[in-house]
Amino acid sequence: MRTESIRYVAGRQNAAAFGKKLSELALKSGIYQKDINTQVIVLIGDGAAWIWNLCPEDFPNAVQIVDYPHAVSHLSDVAKLVFEETETELFEAWIKETECFLHDGNIAEVASSIRALATQHPEVSESLEREARYFEKHANRMQSKAFREKGYMIGSGVIESACKHVVGERCPQAAMRWEKPGINAVLKWRCLSKNKAWDRYWYPNTKAA
Numbered sequence: 001m002r003t004e005s006i007r008y009v010a011g012r013q014n015a016a017a018f019g020k021k022l023s024e025l026a027l028k029s030g031i032y033q034k035d036i037n038t039q040v041i042v043l044i045g046d047g048a049a050w051i052w053n054l055c056p057e058d059f060p061n062a063v064q065i066v067d068y069p070h071a072v073s074h075l076s077d078v079a080k081l082v083f084e085e086t087e088t089e090l091f092e093a094w095i096k097e098t099e100c101f102l103h104d105g106n107i108a109e110v111a112s113s114i115r116a117l118a119t120q121h122p123e124v125s126e127s128l129e130r131e132a133r134y135f136e137k138h139a140n141r142m143q144s145k146a147f148r149e150k151g152y153m154i155g156s157g158v159i160e161s162a163c164k165h166v167v168g169e170r171c172p173q174a175a176m177r178w179e180k181p182g183i184n185a186v187l188k189w190r191c192l193s194k195n196k197a198w199d200r201y202w203y204p205n206t207k208a209a
Helices: 015-029 049-053 068-082 088-103 107-120 122-137 144-149 157-168 180-194 198-202
Strands: 042-045 063-066
Touching: 015 049, 042 049, 063 068, 068 088, 068 107, 068 122, 088 107, 088 144, 107 122, 157 180, 180 198
Parallel strands: 042 063
Antiparallel strands: none
């Protein structure tokens, strides 16, 4: 899938304030200009609750998708709990086999595979059970096959890239120390520049030639 238009928003603030800022940018960029019940909006994130809590108010009816590489990383976490460093083949084989279920959106089989390991390794069964419940909790957000068939993005690579070049290339440089007002001011200007909205911000009444 080719990304047609990218806009950025960034800030050091609580989740509710960030959600408002994000939804305002999305509205300015054109979402929800059609019938809200027929327009498809996709929200991709990891398993953090605050991300999904933004949906009811800021992104109603959005399709919620857990970032696919993030879900795969949880399979790796599971394998690290039960396989020794020398058991590389077993480690990789289990991830490969279980990822096939994840890739198809068969989350019940993913959870079942994790619980099978818990039976074999009772010493880490509590941690494995938490991982199994993680997948079950987000099962509707991990229907990768169905999402792909509909043409939805299932990975947040574009978002990760934005974190690096909007924030990472500017703010964590050597000897930099930030207070909240200062970093928010810098990020505001960075986003204006990256969104090609610098002139429009300063000269809002200027019409294009």
